[in-house]
Amino acid sequence: MSALMQEPATGIEPVEKSAGGAGFFLTLLKDRKAAAIGLGILVFFVLLAIVSPYISPYSATSQSCAVFAPPSARHWLGCDDGGIDMLSELMQGGRISLVVGFAATLVAMIIGGGVGIISGYFGGWVDITLMRITDYLLVIPDLVFAMVIADIWGPSLFHVIMVIGILEWTGTARVIRAQVMSVKERVYVKRLRALGAGHTRIIARHILPQVGPLLIANTVLTIAIAIYLETALAFLNLEDPTVTTWGTILEHAFERAAVSSGAWWAIVPDGICIALVCVGCFLLGQAIEDALNPRLKIAHLSLTRWKIRTLAGRGADAT
Amino acid sequence: MSGLLEVEDLHVWFEPPHAAPVHAVQGVSFELRPGERFGLVGESGCGKTTTILALMGLLPPNASLAGQVRLDGTNILAGGEDSVRPYRWKDIAMVFQGAMNALNPVKRVGWQIAEPMAFHGVAEGKAALKRAGELLELVGIPARSAQRYPHEFSGGMRQRASIAMALACEPRILLADEPTTALDVMVQAQILELLTRLSAELGLSVILVTHDLPVVAQTCSRAAVMYAGEIAEIGPMDALYHNPRHPYTRLLFAATPDLYGDDVVSSIPGSPPRLDRELTGCPFRPRCDVPMDRCADVHPRLLQVGAGHLAACLRAEERADKLAEVR
Amino acid sequence: MRRADYVIKRGFFALVTIFVAITLNFFLFRVLPGNAVTDLARVPHSGAALRRALTIEFGLNKPKWEQYVIYLKELAHGNMGVSFVYQQPVSQLLLGDLKNTIPMVTVGTVVSIIVGVFTGVLAAWRRGSIADHISTNAAVFAYAFPTQWLGLMLLILLANYLPSNGMTWPTAGLFGPEPFWQHLADIGQHMILPALTLVLTAYGSYTLVVRTSVLETLGEDYVLTARAKGLPMRRIVWRHAVRNALLPMVTMIAMDFGYIVGGALLIEVIFSWPGIGLAMYNAVTERDYPMLQGGFLILTVSVILLNFLADLIYFRLDPRITE
Numbered sequence: 001m002s003a004l005m006q007e008p009a010t011g012i013e014p015v016e017k018s019a020g021g022a023g024f025f026l027t028l029l030k031d032r033k034a035a036a037i038g039l040g041i042l043v044f045f046v047l048l049a050i051v052s053p054y055i056s057p058y059s060a061t062s063q064s065c066a067v068f069a070p071p072s073a074r075h076w077l078g079c080d081d082g083g084i085d086m087l088s089e090l091m092q093g094g095r096i097s098l099v100v101g102f103a104a105t106l107v108a109m110i111i112g113g114g115v116g117i118i119s120g121y122f123g124g125w126v127d128i129t130l131m132r133i134t135d136y137l138l139v140i141p142d143l144v145f146a147m148v149i150a151d152i153w154g155p156s157l158f159h160v161i162m163v164i165g166i167l168e169w170t171g172t173a174r175v176i177r178a179q180v181m182s183v184k185e186r187v188y189v190k191r192l193r194a195l196g197a198g199h200t201r202i203i204a205r206h207i208l209p210q211v212g213p214l215l216i217a218n219t220v221l222t223i224a225i226a227i228y229l230e231t232a233l234a235f236l237n238l239e240d241p242t243v244t245t246w247g248t249i250l251e252h253a254f255e256r257a258a259v260s261s262g263a264w265w266a267i268v269p270d271g272i273c274i275a276l277v278c279v280g281c282f283l284l285g286q287a288i289e290d291a292l293n294p295r296l297k298i299a300h301l302s303l304t305r306w307k308i309r310t311l312a313g314r315g316a317d318a319t
Numbered sequence: 320m321s322g323l324l325e326v327e328d329l330h331v332w333f334e335p336p337h338a339a340p341v342h343a344v345q346g347v348s349f350e351l352r353p354g355e356r357f358g359l360v361g362e363s364g365c366g367k368t369t370t371i372l373a374l375m376g377l378l379p380p381n382a383s384l385a386g387q388v389r390l391d392g393t394n395i396l397a398g399g400e401d402s403v404r405p406y407r408w409k410d411i412a413m414v415f416q417g418a419m420n421a422l423n424p425v426k427r428v429g430w431q432i433a434e435p436m437a438f439h440g441v442a443e444g445k446a447a448l449k450r451a452g453e454l455l456e457l458v459g460i461p462a463r464s465a466q467r468y469p470h471e472f473s474g475g476m477r478q479r480a481s482i483a484m485a486l487a488c489e490p491r492i493l494l495a496d497e498p499t500t501a502l503d504v505m506v507q508a509q510i511l512e513l514l515t516r517l518s519a520e521l522g523l524s525v526i527l528v529t530h531d532l533p534v535v536a537q538t539c540s541r542a543a544v545m546y547a548g549e550i551a552e553i554g555p556m557d558a559l560y561h562n563p564r565h566p567y568t569r570l571l572f573a574a575t576p577d578l579y580g581d582d583v584v585s586s587i588p589g590s591p592p593r594l595d596r597e598l599t600g601c602p603f604r605p606r607c608d609v610p611m612d613r614c615a616d617v618h619p620r621l622l623q624v625g626a627g628h629l630a631a632c633l634r635a636e637e638r639a640d641k642l643a644e645v646r
Numbered sequence: 647m648r649r650a651d652y653v654i655k656r657g658f659f660a661l662v663t664i665f666v667a668i669t670l671n672f673f674l675f676r677v678l679p680g681n682a683v684t685d686l687a688r689v690p691h692s693g694a695a696l697r698r699a700l701t702i703e704f705g706l707n708k709p710k711w712e713q714y715v716i717y718l719k720e721l722a723h724g725n726m727g728v729s730f731v732y733q734q735p736v737s738q739l740l741l742g743d744l745k746n747t748i749p750m751v752t753v754g755t756v757v758s759i760i761v762g763v764f765t766g767v768l769a770a771w772r773r774g775s776i777a778d779h780i781s782t783n784a785a786v787f788a789y790a791f792p793t794q795w796l797g798l799m800l801l802i803l804l805a806n807y808l809p810s811n812g813m814t815w816p817t818a819g820l821f822g823p824e825p826f827w828q829h830l831a832d833i834g835q836h837m838i839l840p841a842l843t844l845v846l847t848a849y850g851s852y853t854l855v856v857r858t859s860v861l862e863t864l865g866e867d868y869v870l871t872a873r874a875k876g877l878p879m880r881r882i883v884w885r886h887a888v889r890n891a892l893l894p895m896v897t898m899i900a901m902d903f904g905y906i907v908g909g910a911l912l913i914e915v916i917f918s919w920p921g922i923g924l925a926m927y928n929a930v931t932e933r934d935y936p937m938l939q940g941g942f943l944i945l946t947v948s949v950i951l952l953n954f955l956a957d958l959i960y961f962r963l964d965p966r967i968t969e
Contacts, residue, residue, distance in 0.1 A: 031337060135659070136666050138901065141949050143908025144926070148674055148942045151930050224790070231792045232912055236927060250794055254916065259801050267802070271795035278790035286854075296858070298865035299379070300873060301882055303772050305400045306378035311330055311385045377874055407876030415871060423868040423886055424966055425893075435875040468965040 024213055028291055035287035041280030042220075045273075049095045058085035060092035060244055068263040078265035080249070081256040086265055089244055094273060097246040100161055101227040101277075107165025108222050109172060113215060116176025117203060121184060131177070134170045142167045143232050150238040157240045160233055164226045172218045176211055183210045217288035224281035231274060246274050322350030322389075323524055324374070324411075324492055329386035331366075331373050336381075339595040343369040345548040346386070351492065356518055356525045358535030358542030358556070360571065364591045366548035367528050371494045374526075375411055376403035390492075409439040412485035414478070414495040421481055422469040429455070429465025432484045439488045454483040458513060475506035482513065486521070493518070496528045511538050532571050536560060541627075544568045547592050547602035550621060554628030564630035566607050601633065609634065652967050653958065660954040667946040672717050675939050676710070726943065727936035731928075736940040740922060744944065747921030750837050751910045754844030759899060761845060762852020769853065770860035771883050781853060789850030793909040797843040797916035804839060840917045847909045848902065855898040859891035866890065893964055900956030903949045911945075 029036045057075075058064040063083035064075070071078040077086035119130040146163045153159040183189060184207065192202055227246070233239055234247025235254070249270045253259070258266040290296055331344040344366045351357050359367045372378060374388050376396055387394045395406050415421035423431055432454055433447035442450050452462030458479040469477055478498060485493055495514060499507040515538055518525045527538055535542050536556055543553040544567060552565040563569040570587045589606040592598060601607070601614040611633060619631040708716070720727075726736040765781040772778050788796075863869065864887050872882040911923030918924065922941050929937035961967055 136663050139663055139904065139950050139953050140667060140670075140946050141904035141907040143904075143911060144942055144945045147911075147926065147930065148938060151938060152674060228792055232794065232908065235792075235794045235912060236915070236930060238930065247792075250792065250798070254794065254798060259798060259805070262802075264802055267795065267798050271791055271799070274792050274795065275787060275790040279786055282786055282790060290858075293858075293862070295862040295865050299773065299861065300866070300870040301771075301864050301879065301887065302380045303775060304380040306376070306380060306382040306384055308396060308399055309383045309385055375874055377870060404876050407874055409876065413871075413874045415867065415874075420867040421871045423872075423890065425890055425964060435877065438875070438877060470966045 024291075028287060032287040032291065034283040035291075038220075038280045038283030038285075038287065041276055042284065045094060045098065045277050045280070048091065049098050052091035052095055056088045056091045058088045060084065060088040064088075068258070068261050068266065070263075071265050077269050078263070080263075080266050081252060081258065086269065089249060090246070090269060090273060093244045093246045093249050093270070096157070096243055097227055097230060097274070098277070100157065100164070100230045100245065101223045104161045104164035104168070104226040104230070105219055105222045107162065108167075108169040108226070109215070109219055111165065112169030112172030112218075113176055115169065115173040117180050117207070117211075119173065120177035120180030121199070121203060121207065123181075127177075130173070134173050137167070137170045138174075143229065146229060146233060147236055147238060150233055155238050155240050157243055160230055160239055163233070164229045168222050168225055168229070172215070172222060175214055175218055179211045179214050180207055183207050213288055213292060217285045217292070219285075220281045220288075221285035224278040224285075227274060227277060246270055323353045323391070324351040325387070325389040325392075326350065326370075326374065327387045327389070329370065329373060329384070329388065331369050331378065331382055331384050333379070334381050334383070341595045343548055343594055344373060345594075347543075347545070347548075347550055348386075349543050349550065349553060351524050351526060353491075354518070354522045354524055355541065356515070356527060356539040358539035359526060359528045359545060360530065360532050360535050360542055361545035361551075362530055362587075362591055364594075365545045366594070367545045368496055370545070371413075371496060371526060371528055374494065375407055375413060376400055377413075405439075408435045408485075408490065409488045410490055411492045411494060412488065412490040414481050414485050414493065414498045416497040416500055422477060422484075424469055426468075427465065428467055428469060428472070428480050432465070432480070432487050435487050441488045451483070451487070454486050455480065457486070457517075458483045474502050475509065478502060478506075478510055479513065482510075482517070486517070489521075491522075491524060493523050493525045494528070495525060497530070498527070499529070499531075499534065507534075514538065544571065547598065548594055549602070549631065550629075551603065551632070552628075552630040553621070554625065554630075558625055558628045562625065562628075564624045564628070564635040565603075565632045566609055566634075567603050568630075570606075570608065649961070649967060652961055656954060656957040656961075660950050660957075663950045664947055667943065667950065668718070668721065669714075671939055671943050671946075672714055674942075675935060676713060676717075726940040729934055729937050731932050731934045731937070736936045739937065740925060740940050740944055743920060743922045743925045746919065747910065747914070747923065749833070750840050750913075750919060750921065751844065751906065753837060754841040754910070755848065755906055757841065758845040758849035759852055762849040763856050763895070765849070766853040766856025767860055767883065767888055769857045770864065770887075773861060778857075782857065785850035785853035787850070788846050789854070791847075793843065793847040793912045794916055796846045797840075797913055800839050800843055800846075801916070836917075836919075840913045840919050843913050843916070844906070844909055847913075848906055851902055851905070852895075852899060856891065856895055859894040859898075860887050862894075863887040863890045893960060896956050896960045896963065900953045903952045903956075907945050907949055 029039065061084065064085050065079045065083050067079065067081055067083050069075060069079040069083070075085050075087070077090065080086055080089060115130050115134065119127045146167055149163045149166075150159055153163070189202060189206055192206060230239070230245060231247030231250060234245055235251045237251065239245060239248055239251075241248075250267065253263070253266040253270070258264075327348050329344055329347045330342070332340050332342040334340045347366075347370055349357070359370065361367050369378075373382075373384055373396075376384075376399070378384065384396065388396050390406060390410060395403050422428065429448055429451040432451035433442070436442045436447040436450065437444075441447070448465065452465050455465055456462050460476055460479055460483070464472075464476075464480075469480070472480060482498075493514075498514065499510050502510065511534060514525060514527070517523055525539075527535060529535060539556055541553075541555050542559055544551045544559070544565065546567050552559065552563065552568045559568055560572065563572065567587075574586045587606055592602050592605070599618070600616050601610075601619050604610050604614040607614065613633055617633060619633045619636060621629045621631045622636050624630050624635050724737050726740070728734065729736050729739055732739060762785075765785065769778040769781045769785075860883075866887075868890075869882060869886055872886045877885075910921070911926065913919065914921045914923035915927045922944060926938055926941035926945075928934070929941065
């Protein structure tokens with residue numbers, strides 16, 4: 001019935017298509033503007049991070065102009081409290097922030113993906129144990145937890161990466177577990193198992209490709225969270241004080257009275273960069289999730305309505 | 320025509336994003352007489368559900384509609400969604416598929432039955448709830464069950480409750496879309512019996528949509544067989560059963576599962592054509608057991624083959640022509 | 647009664663989670679290498695007297711498991727240790743801070759839920775319209791900007807019009823010496839900026855969650871039934887779609903409590919709001935581990951309790967919970 005509302009009377013049931021593969025992403029980018037915009041933003045920032053050492057106008061660590069000098073033709077985004085060119089600092093900060101975001105996400109994905117796949121595929125007590133741990137971690141406030149661990153371990157870039165990675169895998173684990181459980185029940189996977197295919201082989205060859213798009217969506221969304229957490233930890237003085245990230249730029253601006261000096265340029269562009277990367281991640285990740293959500297495809301209620309039209313030479317009567 | 324509800328040249332087509340339009344209903348015409356039980360039969364994907372949803376204007380936003388649906392001579396679809404709304408439930412009510420989640424899971428059943436009454440000026444507040452209880456009694460559920468939630472009901476009870484809900488505003492027409500699908504055989508029989516009884520007692524006209532021809536044969540006096548968005552054959556049940564003039568009708572009866580098992584004795588090979596492309600010739604030709612060369616090019620029209628009996632088959636057409644010649 | 651079982655089960659889960667948090671707290675601070683409380687040499691304020699007092703109180707010279715038992719016992723009596731900096735019981739200090747945190751976070755959360763629900767329902771109902779685009783994009787951006795950035799921006803833009811610090815109450819809570827109303831007005835004024843920041847930082851994710859859940863329910867069969875009944879659109883949306891969408895909404899909003907607490911922590915730092923977050927921030931700077939430990943425990947337990955509350959609300963909303 002619901003299927004009829006959506007795709008009435010096409011007769012042939014669509015063959016269950018593999019959700020994975022390049023085809024999925026090509027259609028996604030073509031059909032959903034949000035996905036393309038999100039990917040565009042991310043690619044832009046990644047490219048910028050790669051080339052920034054070559055195009056950065058000034059040093060990101062040494063003074064090149066007056067303290068809190070406003071934006072000018074020579075210093076497009078002005079200067080910070082140490083007379084360092086903001087644009088150069090932003091570029092340098094972006095590099096580190098992205099590295100932290102991607103590395104922490106990688107850690108989270110490895111843990112979360114692993115836990116999710118193992119939990120969903122094997123079930124039983126393995127599943128129960130892992131899911132309990134996930135449940136506990138999910139309710140513990142992550143920034144507070146991260147703050148405590150980072151403080152105990154001491155401030156360093158590596159610690160920040162590990163802390164974020166260790167905290168942010170739970171969502172991924174749950175999503176992946178649910179997906180693996182449903183894939184596992186499909187006939188062809190069952191048949192493979194009956195044929196004696198090994199667990200690793202089934203997981204690697206048949207389940208991972210099915211879970212792929214969802215895993216990517218999750219990865220992208222986790223990158224945003226990781227970058228967000230990094231800025232928060234940096235703001236709380238728990239980042240290595242010698243590195244420059246988008247987080248430490250904000251922290252310096254706050255700590256060194258950029259607000260009372262009216263130096264908005266030390267704050268605004270930085271926040272916009274963080275927000276843009278997060279928006280990019282969010283748009284892309286959400287678009288993938290929406291595309292995979294069958295429940296969003298049907299709407300029985302909508303502002304736009306069916307139309308009364310006259311038949312223009314269509315249908316059987318036209319013959 | 321003397322119909323209570325007259326459907327004339329109804330077309331419905333959908334324009335899904337990134338795909339060819341799907342012409343789900345292609346010029347369907349029939350009438351429903353007062354107090355009559357009318358069957359709409361066909362395999363899934365033949366446009367029968369879309370047809371009755373269109374009667375109430377219950378179409379998704381990507382749908383377009385042409386043709387007329389007249390109730391007492393008034394075209395209720397003329398003004399789109401806004402013009403049908405007053406007729407919904409007040410004049411035409413619907414019982415959805417048994418398998419469907421048609422009842423809201425977080426609302427009490429009685430509340431759901433009473434809900435439309437206030438909007439159509441039937442009853443309000445306490446009176447509406449009392450009436451909901453009476454309706455439940457009418458379909459064989461204790462009135463106190465109005466306090467319960469849908470998940471506390473069995474499949475059969477849910478379907479009875481749906482029927483009670485459809486009767487809330489004393490409609491004259493009841494549309495039933497596969498009301499017995501997903502129910503077990505005993506419950507199916509009870510639900511059909513209930514529908515028949517209510518139709519007789521309340522003078523209710525019923526359109527019964529099903530893929531199950533014997534169900535229609537038991538319940539309805541007239542029926543239309545739909546194929547590929549069109550009516551293949553329409554007429555009195557007797558004529559369809561004893562003298563089917565379209566091969567599809569004949570094969571459908573033959574494909575009927577026997578009474579004591581649910582194994583299909585002989586199903587029709589193949590499946591209905593896709594409706595997102597123009598069809599030439601007879602849409603049933605690829606599956607027909609008596610195709611002719613002409614069928615590939617000529618699209619058969621519905622022609623009278625008996626009293627109130629029409630079929631869209633070139634063979635029937637030939638015989639009609641011959642009959643005319645003889646006369 | 648099987649519905650009662652659900653409450654018991656969720657309550658049990660909350661209790662176990664609290665216990666896990668308590669144990670985690672012990673492990674983080676005492677067992678992990680480079681742990682804090684035992685490593686008193688790193689603490690700037692640790693005199694010999696303090697060290698002796700701690701050693702006796704927490705049995706720092708005893709084996710770990712015995713320390714754990716002592717820790718649990720002390721905690722059961724409400725003893726979270728003594729602040730290195732203030733030389734006062736942590737529980738007493740943090741309770742005072744909690745009194746300041748709760749009103750600000752409550753106001754911010756309630757307002758953001760209200761704003762999130764309305765904009766989310768609007769976006770779902772008018773899917774694809776300009777209203778949908780505006781509210782969805784605004785939500786995505788509000789969600790994407792870091793909390794501390796939003797706070798700083800509000801400071802830059804509004805600090806001249808609204809007070810951002812200098813409240814008359816340090817830790818007195820609502821019932822200080824001044825007249826009650828004057829005091830309340832003062833708090834209210836000072837609360838606007840922090841609470842507004844919290845709303846900005848939190849409402850976006852609610853909008854998006856609500857939008858998706860409402861859209862999902864709009865595809866449900868009972869929405870088609872409601873339409874067939876001839877009900878007006880507004881009623882279908884609120885009584886049928888939104889009512890059912892409340893269920894996933896409650897779960898998602900509950901899952902965001904941890905995020906809210908994190909946001910509130912940053913906000914307290916920016917606006918010098920004398921709450922638990924600020925206390926923890928100061929504890930990090932001053933290496934005041936008992937305070938940090940106590941803050942972690944209180945915030946974590948609060949989030950667990952709020953999640954349990956959400957479970958109870960879910961229970962009230964969903965008649966289907968039977969197993």
